[in-house]
Amino acid sequence: MALSYKARRRWSLVILLVGLPLYIGAALYVVSLFDRPPFWVELLVYVVLGVLWALPFRAVFRGVGKEDPGQE
Helix, strand or coil: CEEEEEEEEHHHHHHHHHHHHHHHHHHHHCCCCCCCCCCHHHHHHHHHHHHHHHHHHHHHHHHCCCCCCCCC
């Protein structure tokens, strides 16, 4: 199912404004369950989690910053 350009723009806003803060909170909560690791390990965990959240949404974000291809 392919989303239209307008639908992808709307979903990308919802993901960034609602989903990303929820994901950040969940990541902070999960990391806080363990004893605080060394700085470089904690940094690595946050970098990996920062990349992983966007992977399922690649199709939604692809081309959103460009002009609408259907508009003349």
